[in-house]
Amino acid sequence: MMRLFLGFSVSRWWSIILKEFLQLRRDRLTFAMIIGIPIVQLTLFGYAINNDPKHMPTAIISADHSEITRTVIAAMKMSEYFEIIGELPDEEAGRSALAQGRVQFVLNIPPGFTRNVLRGERPALLLEADATDPTATAMALGAVTQIARSVSAKDLTGPLAHLAGGRDPFEVRVHRLYNPEGITRYNIVPGLMGVILTLMMVLMTGLAITRERERGTMENLLAMPVKPIEVMTGKIVPYIAIGLTQATIILLAALLLFRIPFAGSIIMLYCATLLFVAANLTVGITLSSLARNQLQAMQMTMFYFLPNMLLSGFMFPFQGMPQWAQCVGNLLPLTYFNRLIRGIFLKGNGFWDLWPNLWPLMIFTLVVMTIAIRFYRKTLD
């Protein structure tokens, strides 16, 4: 141990420290990361993330309108877990809203509900929940029992008071769809597919082009009669193949290792994955045009990756995030891919159920591709 420190020169050691600081100060992006990442992380974790997700979009299918049903709905609003976004005509519309992820809950009020309450027959309300992400629904479903009680307190007074005594005047039957046992893994594992693909695709394409620039081979490539579009697409294709391979590995692991149920179509899964991989590759190419070297490309990837992971609904229920976080999330391809992949895995969504989340990915890819082409440097300037 002593030998290790023998001849240790403090001034030499100090020079190394100084040199490191000097280089750090010149490296703006690293500097930005040192400051930026903690701030981004803190804001996202501190404000956006909510382990008690409230204001979940809820639709009502009502075959019965009365003072009592209005109280039921008001009580749901009061609980803050449900945000009533409107009425739907029938069961079918409700299922499709759930399948497309437009609503988290559908409350079904059967015909003759009020009459049955008044007769003391304890009718049932049906609350259908999209239980893909168990954390999104758990708290809300816990709050549901309060609702019947609040109805007794408000409407079942005076001559009807006998109905309020003892047992609840009606019951709320909860129907957990897509993930009836509420297994978190069912939600996380398909979600991981998008997270892994985002990281790998953006990073690898980012590096692929900055590597050429950093090693000086870009100058050679530019001096040869090869078109920018050939270079760009030629560089992308191998990564598309890699992306699909990775997706396959994850898919196999999900099915065989994690035993995730698979309700949808494999072809749809690959189509969605292909689109998502393309979206991420365009991001990688754009970053590589902006980054001057491989380290910068890696740092930019991190900046891109963080909000994707935190605000896309992968880690935390999307509908439970504050409005601004949802706005940011709506710009991220992973948000849509998460819905697609969970829709295919757990809900068995078909094309038209997926469409609302497919076209934003297409738009994203086109827009970012345009940016990538614009920023692609045809000269060394």
Add this chain to the structure above:
Amino acid sequence: MSDGYAIDVRNLSKRFGPKIAVDNISLQVARGEIFGFLGPNGSGKTTTIRMMCGLLNPDGGSGTCLGYDIIRDRELIKRHVGYMTQKFSFWEDLTIRENLDFVARMYDMPNRREAVDEAIQGLGLTDRAVQLAGALSGGWKQRLALAACMLHNPQLLLLDEPTAGVDPAARRDFWEELHRLSALGISVLVSTHYMDEAERCHKLAYIFNGKLLAHGSSREVVASQGLSSWAIHGENLSGLSEALRDQPGVEQTVLFGTALHVSGKDQELLERTLQTAVADRSLRLEKMDTTLEDVFIYLMSRSTPMDGDAS
């Protein structure tokens, strides 16, 4: 297209931020000519060459390469010009053969395989063709790069310090090859820091701080400055160099190992000064032809001082 100049650029300028890297340079290179491009580090040689082959947008000026406009016809220029970068820019993680093969594919060469085989043979690397390019020594990398940029039989070669770090025998071979190509009508613009190479060029241009200071054949360049020079042989020349520097008629002293070159514009005044300086010492004074190197050093010291990269 077959007549006129291989390179004809007028008033090329390029700035990087506040720094003017190339300042109003006009150059003409005739077909079949070997044109030497000289200048100290940071004088703008690489920048000028990059503008000629369409890798940088000039901020001002215009020109043609092989009759193609350097701004509008970049694709055509790339097809017919061979550009060798100053820094090794082939793929170190590909083998020698893979590198050459890739280049051949980029140029859509019909007889790709033969061309690559021939190039590997020409390099004398037949048994090392499967070695990674990154494992080659500096000089061999240079030779590989040269072979690669000539693979597609370009009509014009733009070579940026092709022989930096190459041993003398290989340099001699290389220059013989250049003269052979030149005899076939291929034009060459080559930047170099070696004076012996400069002497082997048909024409020269010397730039400094982005400005063209002299051009013409090496004899013309020497004559243009009107310097007369003497060589002094003997002991303790470095002390003598110091002593002579401020004497009348002496404009430049340069120590070359065993000889001190002293140059000045006023021949008679210089001669008188030198005769008195050597009179009382065991030194030998000899009239000599001013060398290219003397002229370049003179040019550099006469023009505005190099204001460095920060300006």
